[in-house]
Amino acid sequence: MAETAAPATTRQKDLSLRVSPAAQLRAAFETDSVRGLVELSEVPFLTMVGLRVNRNSDAGQRVASVTGGLPAGCGGVAGPGSTSVLWLGPEEFLVVAPTEAHESLGGDLIQALREALADGEGQVVDLSANRTTFELTGPRSRAVLEKGCSLDLHPRVLKAGTALSTEIGNIPVVLWKTGEDTFRIFPRASFADFLGRWLLDAMREYASPEVP
Amino acid sequence: MLLISCPNCGSRDETEFHYGGQAHVAYPENPSALNDREWAEFLFYRDNTKGAFAERWLHSTGCRQWFNMLRDTVTYEIQAVYPMGSPRPDTPGPAPESGTASTAADSTTTGTAAPKISGTSISGTSTSSTSTTAPEGATK
Ligand SMILES: [Zn+2]
Numbered sequence: 001m002a003e004t005a006a007p008a009t010t011r012q013k014d015l016s017l018r019v020s021p022a023a024q025l026r027a028a029f030e031t032d033s034v035r036g037l038v039e040l041s042e043v044p045f046l047t048m049v050g051l052r053v054n055r056n057s058d059a060g061q062r063v064a065s066v067t068g069g070l071p072a073g074c075g076g077v078a079g080p081g082s083t084s085v086l087w088l089g090p091e092e093f094l095v096v097a098p099t100e101a102h103e104s105l106g107g108d109l110i111q112a113l114r115e116a117l118a119d120g121e122g123q124v125v126d127l128s129a130n131r132t133t134f135e136l137t138g139p140r141s142r143a144v145l146e147k148g149c150s151l152d153l154h155p156r157v158l159k160a161g162t163a164l165s166t167e168i169g170n171i172p173v174v175l176w177k178t179g180e181d182t183f184r185i186f187p188r189a190s191f192a193d194f195l196g197r198w199l200l201d202a203m204r205e206y207a208s209p210e211v212p
Numbered sequence: 213m214l215l216i217s218c219p220n221c222g223s224r225d226e227t228e229f230h231y232g233g234q235a236h237v238a239y240p241e242n243p244s245a246l247n248d249r250e251w252a253e254f255l256f257y258r259d260n261t262k263g264a265f266a267e268r269w270l271h272s273t274g275c276r277q278w279f280n281m282l283r284d285t286v287t288y289e290i291q292a293v294y295p296m297g298s299p300r301p302d303t304p305g306p307a308p309e310s311g312t313a314s315t316a317a318d319s320t321t322t323g324t325a326a327p328k329i330s331g332t333s334i335s336g337t338s339t340s341s342t343s344t345t346a347p348e349g350a351t352k
Contacts (some may be wrong), residue, residue, distance in 0.1 A: 074274075090277060
């Protein structure tokens, strides 16, 4: 796997050929976002790495030193700056990093994680193509999510900086509250079209004047 | 819809979970020694308990971890959630009326003699008192 995806040093990369899982919805996201109330966009091609390691083991501590920490429990997000580690399970984490961190673009994150894990118990797997990222932002974004998510999304319960695996519109996703009115949603690629349309539908009422 | 308390994630909707069937079905120590009937019983035959039932659950859209749960198959009350590999916890008192009768018997036996008689007489009165209160509620 790693050999076939080796960095193409000589071959020129044509990044315009890449198609993100919700590329066909880009225009709809643009036109149907309700400015100032709730806006939806896809943040394509983020680098994502699946980590399976016991955070208390030696290997876990080596990996944590690369990522800037591993979250301790459900909802936790660790890591300063642009690379974040989301808690998925007791020994399972998702690293989310900018596009440029991917090894095909010259980034060294995945290699550094592999070297940190070394022969310790665990896994470092490039999952960048597994999920795409939606960003839902604006004061109505919570109301939109509440139409299809049974978690308590009220700010007194769900704080910014929390990420939870759950379901939105019956689609399994990771929901990451990145700011007071901003959510990142990670659906698997094959669910991106459905969830994108579901969110657009849930947003539609806010384009009309509020009924008093 | 059950609200299941995952040991890792807390309360979540039943739709986030996967049912794993009866818990504590031990793999045969010597599988090759089993005849066809015993093997079939290990693979396919499960209890069909009315009441407290120990079963396995997977938090499939959450932390993806298995755990055991003690659930009443009549009332759907979740009585215990405990880790895989640990033994089934003691079942709580089967019915509230027998529970109160036994504690009442205990409290009386500390001071007086003939515990069995007092215990049976108390349980007798408690059941008769509940049977008299039940029709009152029914007539309302
Ligand atoms: Zn869980």
